Amino acid sequence: MELKTLLKIDSVLEQPVLLAPMAGVTDYAFREICRRQGADMTYSEMISAKGLKYNSRRTFELADVHQGERLAIQLFGREPKDIAQAIEMLQEQQGEKIVCFDLNMGCPAPKIVNNGEGSALMKEPLLAAHIVEEAKRTTSRPVTVKFRKGFDMQYCNYLQFAQTMQEAGADAITVHGRLRGQYYAGKADWACIAQIKERVHIPVIANGDIFSPEDALAILQQTRADGIMVARGATGNPFLFEQIKQYLQDGTYKEVERDRKANVILQQAELCCEAKGERRAMQEFRKHAAWYLKGVRGAAALRQQAISITSMEELKKLIDYVSGEPAHTVRDMV
Numbered sequence: 001m002e003l004k005t006l007l008k009i010d011s012v013l014e015q016p017v018l019l020a021p022m023a024g025v026t027d028y029a030f031r032e033i034c035r036r037q038g039a040d041m042t043y044s045e046m047i048s049a050k051g052l053k054y055n056s057r058r059t060f061e062l063a064d065v066h067q068g069e070r071l072a073i074q075l076f077g078r079e080p081k082d083i084a085q086a087i088e089m090l091q092e093q094q095g096e097k098i099v100c101f102d103l104n105m106g107c108p109a110p111k112i113v114n115n116g117e118g119s120a121l122m123k124e125p126l127l128a129a130h131i132v133e134e135a136k137r138t139t140s141r142p143v144t145v146k147f148r149k150g151f152d153m154q155y156c157n158y159l160q161f162a163q164t165m166q167e168a169g170a171d172a173i174t175v176h177g178r179l180r181g182q183y184y185a186g187k188a189d190w191a192c193i194a195q196i197k198e199r200v201h202i203p204v205i206a207n208g209d210i211f212s213p214e215d216a217l218a219i220l221q222q223t224r225a226d227g228i229m230v231a232r233g234a235t236g237n238p239f240l241f242e243q244i245k246q247y248l249q250d251g252t253y254k255e256v257e258r259d260r261k262a263n264v265i266l267q268q269a270e271l272c273c274e275a276k277g278e279r280r281a282m283q284e285f286r287k288h289a290a291w292y293l294k295g296v297r298g299a300a301a302l303r304q305q306a307i308s309i310t311s312m313e314e315l316k317k318l319i320d321y322v323s324g325e326p327a328h329t330v331r332d333m334v
């Protein structure tokens with residue numbers, strides 16, 4: 001089935017452009033901002049299936065789908081029963097607002113990997129398959145899997161893993177072309193995504209190192225993927241989505257005007273305050289503020305201020321620097 005049909009995505013593009021799940025980053029405010037700038041679908045931060053099982057309030061908060069939102073929920077865990085239970089709970093709570101359940105088999109963080117979760121599951125393909133089967137038995141929604149090129153050189157098993165996921169019933173897969181040990185360093189290997197695309201018949205979403213509209217076109221040409229997913233390229237630059245969309249349609253894209261950028265930062269901060277209250281929102285917004293300031297003249301000093309903001313008032317002063325700066329291209333910012 002086509003990716004757009006599978007995920008009920010209404011996009012001008014044949015291959016939709018998605019905002020990746022990012023822990024600590026893709027909260028409701030950032031997702032909504034990316035959606036407004038053209039992201040065809042967004043993902044929650046990764047959510048612990050065990051955390052839901054033990055009724056952790058903060059964990060449930062991560063899975064909160066807001067009014068009007070259509071969200072892919074990403075779960076992590078290594079117990080098939082925990083994943084199934086999490087899906088049941090979330091379906092009951094959020095209903096139609098959940099587009100699909102994505103299973104995290106790519107996270108490289110030691111505290112996840114040391115529990116045998118995230119990318120560690122690439123070393124246990126049979127267990128990984130069992131998790132997918134259990135998820136499929138529990139929901140009629142699409143179940144997708146996000147994984148890496150492999151865990152390490154010994155388990156550089158992306159082709160076999162992709163096939164195993166397909167056989168287990170995964171409806172689509174997302175591939176980030178790096179080994180676990182690479183974290184986010186070096187260059188993502190797009191050739192491995194192209195090989196997977198030739199091997200499986202389910203939709204493949206290509207991920208890794210899309211920082212510009214040109215990168216988006218290149219990864220699509222090199223992998224023939226059914227969709228693309230952007231993570232770091234969107235931080236401080238949600239405008240990348242509309243630029244990619246324009247570029248893929250007519251080969252051009254516009255620079256972002258300073259005033260518009262300032263306005264979007266303000267919108268995101270306000271959404272964040274509404275969802276979390278000003279105090280917590282501003283603590284969590286610090287990193288976003290620092291990302292938005294990249295490329296602005298005097299950014300180093302401004303970012304020092306950004307990482308200690310405590311109120312909207314302080315943030316607004318920083319935003320003034322964004323709107324008051326000479327024009328710069330988004331290319332400079334990433």
Ligand SMILES: Cc1cc2nc3c(=O)[nH]c(=O)nc-3n(C[C@H](O)[C@H](O)[C@H](O)COP(=O)(O)O)c2cc1C
Nearest residue numbers: 020021022023045046176208209210230231232233
């Ligand atoms: C801060 C941060 C948090 C992330 N959190 C998640 C996560 O919760 N789930 C996940 O599958 N991947 C996560 N990732 C990985 C991204 O989704 C993506 O696969 C990776 O960054 C490569 O894409 P990029 O080159 O566009 O950044 C995270 C990445 C970053 C930088």
